[in-house]
Amino acid sequence: MDRDRFEKLVADALEVLPQKLRERLVNIDISVDDEPTPEVLDEFDIGPEHLLMGL
Secondary structure: OOHHHHHHHHHHHHHOOOHHHHHOOOOOOOOOOOOOOHHHHHHOOOOOOOOOOOO
């Protein structure tokens, strides 16, 4: 799946969340990255033997 398609699926999923939940998602940044940065891995003490799928 290419990145554009995945980002569209994420946006679609957010649109179908219940209204009460969407109202609480103010000032929330949802980002999609191919790989976590070294800083994120360090911050959460994630070693190279682990696979990070999301935070």
